[in-house]
Amino acid sequence: MENIIHVTVIDREGKEHLLEAPTDMNMNVMELCKSYELPVEGTCGGMAMCASCQVYVLSDHLLPAKSDNEDAALDQAFFVKSNSRLACQIHLTKELDGLKLKLAGE
């Protein structure tokens, strides 16, 4: 279908979820996870200020560079790895079809 991509999210128990994601709703990965009721907090609502939507990027998709806010938020977070990103800062675009992520620990 047009304007639909697929994103795989691995939850903290290791279970894979294949999510259908619209690219025309101005949504990000944090909101996508919440709409599928995956356990993502998203405390600050998507402002890159709390790091409660931290994910590890497992596929080699080219993502937009981190903003200062995202860097600062990850700086305060725990379990941060080199492939850590904030899901709220990953906007769903058709280039991200097949994206694979894992939820970071809490």
Added chain:
Amino acid sequence: MIETDILIIGAGPCGLFTVFEAGLLKLHCHLIDALPQPGGQLTEIYPKKPIYDIPGFPEILAGDLVQHLMKQAEPFKPGFTLGERAEKVEKTEDGKFFIVTGSRGTLHKAPVIAIAGGLGSFEPRKPPIPNIEQFEDKGVEYIVRDPEFYKGKRVAVSGGGDSALDWSIYLANGVAKEVTLIHRSKSFRGHPDSVQKVLDMSAGGKIKLLTDAEVTRVGGNGILGELTVQHQPEGESILQTDHWLPLFGLSPKLGPLAEWGLNIDKNSIEVDTFDYSTNVPGIYAIGDINTYPGKLKLILCGFHEATLMVQSAFKRIYPDKNYVLKYTTVNGIQGF
């Protein structure tokens, strides 16, 4: 003992607007909040962010909205217990009033409680170290209550933000015997002046700086004695210390409210949308902290909830009085 008509738990936008709506019905309000200033998330997390979905304001900064709400509430003289978390609720013997105890022991008495607690109360982020709780207040402290407490002691500080930088500078200026600042990366995101000061003090030997490093274990005999520091890309070292201050900012937790006997679903309090009452008669929940079918966590929805909630609270407090909704355009505002 503070006495009021509606005790509001949480001084965020919904709590503040409740004061106004309650005031129109001649009900007095008192607010209690764990943070030292009103405004909740708006003040604590995003004061400089613009909000676009407040009716009538095409764009308003979160901090400015709080200022406006404070001004709107002002004629109704709300009381505030700030910097204190609502810990415990009890009923008076006659069953007519609630007594709420704050974390510093302040007592509040009211016939109605409105929980407008947002995401919960903001508490320090604790590093995920398994046995850290054994050493809390025995060398591990998440907030600096009294800097003199660290006089002549060896202190390690973790974090890269302003509080970690500022306390390192303060404690290294003749307070602590030894200050070590441990930070996960090489760059600090605090104020550039503070960052420079820390780097200068490190060069001058007043602060021991460990970057690309993270504390992974804590140890000691009853009280904190040492930290295990993991270095990037590899290596581990042991740091002998009397105190460790992990300063990783604040994150919200539902906290003691979870023990108040309210029906809770996924960290939110279940309410009846008729009047936003909880399962405990006399306790209401409004704003981001409540949940019901179709719930949206928006400030504007919280304002609506507050408005309907105070109508029900009024009937509860004055069951014999008939109230007629008045428009503020007709009568203006009569404050207290």
